[in-house]
Amino acid sequence: MAPDPIPRLPLRVRAHADESLPGLIVRMAEENLLATPYRLLEACGLGRATMTSVAADPAAIVPLARLMGLPEEDLRRLSYAAADGSVRLLGHPVPGDFVTADRMRICPLCLAEAPYHRAIWGLTVLTVCPAHGVPLADRCPDCGLRLDWRRRTMAACRCGAVLGRAASALGPVPDAATAACRLLHTPPDALAGLARDIGVGGVLRLLHALGCIGLNVPLRRPLALADADPELAARVVDEGWRALADWPASFHGFLDRLRADAPLRRGRYGLAKQFGRLPAWLNALTEHAVARAVREALAAYLSGIPEIPTRARDVRTRRPAEADAACVTLSDACQLLGTSHRRLRPVAARHGLLVAGSGGQGEPLLLRRSSVRTLAGEFAGIADRRRARAILGVGRRAFADIEHAGLLPSPAAGIAADLHGRACWPVVALQTFVAHVRSTATRAARAHGPVVPLAAATRMISGLGLGSGTILAAVLDGRLRPVRLSTRGKGLAALGFPVAAVEALGVALGAEARATLSLAAAAAELAVKPEVVYQWARRGILPTVAVPGQRAERGRRVRRADLEAFRRNYATASELRGRPGMSPSRKLALEIIGRGVVPVTGPSVDGTRQYLFRRADLEALLRQG
Known part of the structure; x- marks a missing residue:
């Protein structure tokens, strides 16, 4: 069997659970009286490697374990690299720019208690010790040189100055540092809440980003921010943790603070106006788990504040349909009401239905959902001329005769009638009118002679220039009685009149017509x-x-x-001249037409010498002011 080319060191040290791999190498070299840790790297075939590359190289684990005589699993737990090449800290995947082994940072108090390098000191978002609250030092307090891994011992600088010193007074330990330490020392399968959903690395990235956004600081790499301004870096961490401490309630409080500064930002509307750089950062975020968590929390927040206009579908679908405070866009309201933007928008503006938005440059207009539903109910309860004719069961000419005779119910008023833009009547009132006229039928067992419907009775008196309105007026005042209700006719078309009674009515009306x-x-x-x-x-x-x-x-x-x-x-335009809101000009008729009132007749309609308007349309115009 060939001898192992990597010797085993005679003396061993036990690795601490929270120790970093470079720190363990330094202690192992010190225990075996090596001049520098790099002699140890040369002994295991890593002579050209640096402590930074070894800490991030999963291939260095096997030779180091054989040289030190330690289990490979212990070294993998302390290494900053995973087998798949990702960056890890104490077993948790973290973004690469949130961990550094390029420089050495220490807590003097921790070194005084136990002289080994803690892995959490390599977390770039931390600027203070999570155990003592003192700033992490990266320079020797005596010589002022930057600390590095080329040293004999963890307890002293190369100049001989002792690094582990007791402090006269301890600083307050930030909640963010304590929370980060607690998360990193929790096994991945024991995480809970937001950390379970997005991982410790996601929490760290979110903490740093929200802190920068909350303080309106440019989003930089954590280490670069800490080098430029350590105090600002600490404030960023604190602000970020305030947004994450009690997710999602704390994040909603963070959004409230961003909205409070909305008047200071440029722009007129939109999420960027309300929340600053948060929407842009969220759109650029590539980590799906983090982006999903933030979007869900943001959508839940926006669903309760309908005054913020947005077309985001995930926000609008979250807004509860049954809540009175919920809003819909103008487009949704048009679909619900079956009308157009051109008709609904001015009506909503006149009657104060708009909650937020101006409609300019794509800004959505929002209306209260409860108001739109109420308006939809009222809108369905009124009938225009076409629907009114269907309810009465008469044609255009007969309806005009009935309207001219003043027999129809009072026209509808209010927002729904304004939305129609033309004369309309309450459906219930029309149905009541039809029921009242039909109730006058005598329902005789045997009719008195031939019986004709309303249309035929109207033709019998048309020679006098009279129409259906005259017949119905005679029915209502008792001069003519229907004697039959047809099962095939609808509304007033079901009425049947005796021919003799209609002829007698014609004679009487002819006598009246002479006056x-x-x-x-x-x-x-x-x-x-x-x-x-x-x-x-x-x-x-x-x-x-x-x-x-x-x-x-x-x-x-x-x-x-x-x-x-x-x-x-x-009515003619001259009747309105001098009324409130009306001009005394002789061209008032043209002004009225310009304001949307359609004339019945006039020079531009049919060549008649003078414009004539429906009085109901003019009264509606006067109400609008």
Whole structure:
């Protein structure tokens, strides 16, 4: 059997559980009276290696173990390198820039108690001893030279100065240093909470990053920050630990502190405005476990603060749908209401529904979810003209006659009606109106002669210039009674009227029609030119009747009731001149059109000489101010 080329040292030392591998090599060389630790490296075939490379080289474990006569597992636990090439500290994977063996740092008090190098002193984010609270020293207090591994003993500098000294007064031990020490001395399979999810290395990276972000310090390597400003490096560690101490509650407190400085940051909105450099750092983070933990905690925080506008789906899905304080974006509200941005946005602004956001440069507009749901219920409870015609069971012309006669319920008002933008009516009121008219049917066992539906009854009196509104008005005032309800007709179309009763009503209405106004007289009462009234009558906007009788009374005439109904339903711009919020200009009609009101007739609509508007639209405009 060939002899082992690596001799075994005659004297051995026991490795401490928290000792570093370079420190053990120094003690082993001292115990065997070697001039420097590098003589020991030469003896095991690592003559060209440095203490830094040996500490980070997993291949150096086997020859060192054979030379020292120690178990390989003990040396692997003290080494900064794992078998897969990753960096470890006391068995825990850590980022490479958070551990250093390039320079030697010590605690004089710890060396006075036991002269060996602690592995945790190589943790670059630590600037003080976790046991005594004194700053870690990297220079000799006598000669001022930087400490290194080329020494005879751990207890003294190369100049002979004793490094292990008692301190006159101990400093306060930072919580961050104590926590880091406790985590590193906990076996990986015994970790709990955040450390179990992201590992000790993830906790260290998160601690350093959050500390720099919280203090608005450029994110640098921990060792470079400690060299430039040790006090600032200590503050960074303390600030980072404040954010991690009671995860995620402590992290939410950290976010509160960042939000408090939002007015000092540039920008108008967004997460960068609220949380500074945290979103950019999070987006650039490549460690999936750490990024996932931070994103989940951030989403949980944002889900409870709907005033912060964001389109982040993981945040919006976390915001509880049943909470009154939860918000939705304008796009989501449009989908829920079945309307468009162009229609909903001005309505939301007028009625104070917007919670946050201005909509500029992509900033999302937020509305309270509870307000949107309430509005959706109200919106579904009102009917525009098309839906109202379906409820009444009549066509366009019949509906216009009923509306002109003033028989419809009062138009809907409020935010939902404003969102419709046109005349609309409460669905319940329309259904009640239909039920009331249908309830007038006598339901006679045998009908009195032939029976006709509403449409046919309307045609029987159409020669007088009258329509369905006249028939229903006669039903409501008791002059005409339906005698049948068809099972096939819907709404008012199910009504059946005796032919004889309809003919008698036509005779009576014809007699009433003779007491009418000429178009010129109607123009005088409306304070418009006769030519305008002629055009309105020609287009059917102002109903007229053909009056039978003597030659002097023949022609189209206006009934007094129709004139009053016209005044209730329509208005010209001159009626609003001088009203609050309205200009006294003669071009007021154009201003009204510019504000979104659609005229019924006018020069730009059908060539009529004067603009005419629905009175309901003008009253809605006045309410808007």
